[in-house]
Amino acid sequence: MDAKTPMFPSAFDVKAPKGAEGWESLYPYYTRFQPSRRAEDDAKFWFCNSQHWPNPLRPFDVIFLDFAIKCLGQYNSRHLLVPPANGIDYRILNGFVYFSPVAVAPENIEARIPQFLDRAGHYFGNWNDLYANWKKKVLAMIAELDAISFTDLPDVVPVEWVKGGVGLDNTNALFEAYDKAIELSYKIWQYHFEFLNLGYAAYLDFFGFVKSQFPTIPDQAIAKMVQGVDSELFRPDDEIKKLARLAVELGVDGALMSGTVDEALAAVGKAPNGQKWLTAWKQAQDPWFNFTSGNGFYSTDKYWIDHLDIPLGYLRDYIPRAKAGEQIERPTERLLTERDRITSEYRDMMDEEAQAVFDGKLGLARTVFPYVEDHNFYIEHWALGVFWRKMRELSKLLQGADFWAEEDGMFFLHRNEVRDVLWDYAASWAIGTPNVGSAVWPEEVSRRRALVKALASQPPLPALNEPPEVITEPFTIMLWGITSDAIDRWTGKGDDGAGLKGMAAAPGAVEGIARVLRSPDQLGELQKGEILVTPVTAPSWAPVFGKIAAAVTDIGGMMSHAAIVCREYGLPAVTGTGTATAKIKTGMRLRVDGNTGTVTILE
Template identity: 25%
Template sequence: MTNIAVVQTKMASPAVPGFEFDEKADLEQSPAWFLDATHSVPPWTPLFGWFWINFCRHGMQYGAEKLSLPTVKGWDWRFKNGGGYLTVMLVKTEAEQLEREKRFRVTIRPFIENYDGLWRSQLDEILALYEDLKKLDLDKASNIELLDNFEQTINVCRRMWEVHMYMMYGTFTGYILFENMCRELIGIDDTHPLFHKLIAGFDNKVLQVDKRIWEFSQKAAKLGLADIILRSESADIAANVEAAPSGHGFMAEFRAFLNEDGWRMQRMSEMNMPTWIEDPAPPLTNLKQFLVKGGGFNLEEEREKISKEREAAEKEVFAKIAPEQKGWFTTVLRLAQKSGIFSEEHDHYLDLYTHAMMRRSALGIGRRLVSAGAIDTLEDIFFITPEDIRKVAINPDQYKLQPSVVSRRAEWQEWCKTPNPPVILREGFDMDQAMAMLVKSNDPIALKVVVGSMPVVRAELNADLHGTCGSPGVVEGLARVILSEDQLADVQPGEILVTATTSPSWTPVFSFIKGVVMDRGASLSHAAIVGREYGIPVLMNVFVGTQKIKTGQRIRVDANMGALYILDK
């Protein structure tokens, strides 16, 4: 009988072929490459990095071209040590800018004329694609069907990023236009408290999910489950509640809620951790925190106040504007006010949901590869690439991917030990020139989400740290330094959160903290938007807050002035 040779892979190939950072070639193409610290810190696993670099890159160029943005053609992306590095693609000639501007006046109209209808149509398309993916029973499917589902997932990811960036560029360009008008007509920008009041006080899907969890906390209290939840560690809440007489029905209802809105992971930009559907501990921890806090859902209480402040701010601003300018100013304001809504809703419906679909498909294939001996553990799937999957998926018993997995996992572990530099510059090109390049691009995502404004150091303030205002206010309290999502259960009511960045998984803690200090952030980043809705100060782009501040120190945050004081030295 002829023995069948089992193929063993050699050294692992690049995680993202064609897009690995090449210092010589890429610095010739562009003098500045910025680390996307909002999404790729800590470093991505190889499989997730492949998806992000390929399709976020594609989506940004797609959105910029579909809208014909006058000054920028989107971003180019590279993968380096688990980090995503980006550079803006400038429109190079004035003649081309003028031509693109003519087209842009047409392409932006749907956003101005029927924003809600446009977003709804895009959303319906994506949600239908998710339902198609979920129809396949991954454990009963054939290998061919599993591979087909994976290829469909790739296509859904590609389409998601097209919708994502078309909507984001259109919406956030409106925000930029409004900020420019505010500078010109009333002398304020989007770091000014008055500007923040003009765009705050709106509901969105992420906040609605938080409210549902709060409602479950109230129901748990009525059913006599509160003491069980409060005494339980996060990982034990589900089992302990299930064991209670009234707990089984409660958990059945809670899981039904998760089956609708739990297609998300604690980290927004990865796929190597369980979804809420797989592990309900994170949302149950949020529920527990609501019980600890007690009282009503204070976002609703706060929104009425913030909505009144917005109406007053609009009256104040309109009084300063000439009658002939009010019409267009109002139109652009209404589009800018959609920015916070879209920023949070796209996280829920696009990024988080798609990444959950990617994880679902990958785990289905992973279980099959483990069974066939092609990989050793289910988590190994995150250390291979789609090229590997395409090669082995139909006949996994013929392959051994362990050498590639070992090599890539070792690389990833090294990446996690050494942070990527925030920017890679061509020799002779400095940071001021790099920031000028971003400003020239007028790219709303770079300026308002990923990079943001640089803090202005004002010596007369005698502050320990400086940042930019994401949400106005002044607050003093004890700091709680949180470096990852799995530490969120440690946050206590009344503390000031100090972190690198935040995402929708962090939103519930905003209901009981006093303020936020972020190493990175911009006006349309998650913490700034949610901080404005909760009426708490947010200080961003402090850069070294998580290094200089320790949990338990008393700090004073003056977001209005962009200043932070460490009171316990």
């Protein structure tokens, strides 16, 4: 390859998929590659973050890309001053999200260390109290968000308001409710990163220390030293398992196994112990059914609480297995035994001084690590689920005023455009004329819907421009699995034709039949004992991890959700293969070796 030719194309040379020409109008200017900044943007290496944004974004859904990346940056750069890492630059290309981590200049790292130690040290030293306060703050925000409501404007202002000298009309509540929902979700995203980067930092510090003691230790061995976490992210799945066992115990399992949700629940209600089970079902819903089958970043995500057929489907999977005497719970005891064995083996090889340092760093990593998954339940699942529900209410209300034909039309507008629509709705109501938007938005929403659909017809490029010779940014490696080896796999340089290579993310080796899934809507297709092959898994896929034999993903590192969840469920996993979903077809027989990070196609 010519030394001057980048390994991946420039964003400015990438064509739109057929039918998606003009897609740029969907997204704000600051999310797009600007021709006047070409030299600067071409000098950076960008990778596609399909781990968090696997599908093209609708215009409104840019809100959580904006909030997530701005808030991640503020904690690295402004709150904590993480010595080697600032924020992450982001762009949208053909509807997909591209990241470029912003490193701290080597000469500035030293000066940030004392400030980081002071600020992060305060959190590490007071973790439990600060975390309890965090939970209180987040729950208060969720309650505030839940209290928001959107109602149609009345024919006239209530007479009591007129006679009571209120002097205002009903549009104030409408504007305030929308602005409040946006403001609360923005604050919630700031809370999201208050602890998250610290959780990763503590683990990376421990990881670095162990590597300095044992340079050849497998990454997986270090990960095993913090496994067996009791994360609240696993609670929704645990609740379904408890409900399955309770159904068998009370003899209502048969009633639950067929029909719609309403039919199954009605059948349970008629059974002798049915009310007892229904009470448990209802209790589990608050808060544990505030859980999405996606990752919370999309307006299209389906939440259990709104789609009870999803948890019922998992329940119907667990009931026959519980009756057959299967162990459906996570193998936590086995994981803890393995954790303690590995920890003591390596600890015993250190001198006394190193052991003391090791004990301190390991203790901290184990204390803070559960948060790396816990925050997901409170923010991405619960809080964002409430936000999307409120936005659907508003979209439906505006549909009633003829701004768009379908209930979800609002999500094809950017959040700031919605504010203009609200003004149009309010002003036309006040003046007594038809709103202007009903002559503008139906056609424009249809145009944008078609663009988003066309963007989804073509997979994104894995990266743009020339990668650095060696990737050293720790978050990029740990979370996304972007390493020099991974880049070789994307370009085919690391392909020997015998199979696929990836990260050895969770131990064990199995053979089985592949099931390639590209969306959570396909989870029902999974059969017991199959190997899940997917671009990326969401944390909420945990209930299917009880029936699969292994997982293989296109993207993700040692600390990706897929890797963590597989380790906690005792399943082999190979992540970050780059091309598994392109090369493997459903029905192929595979051997997945999570110890070596290899996937072999046997048939």
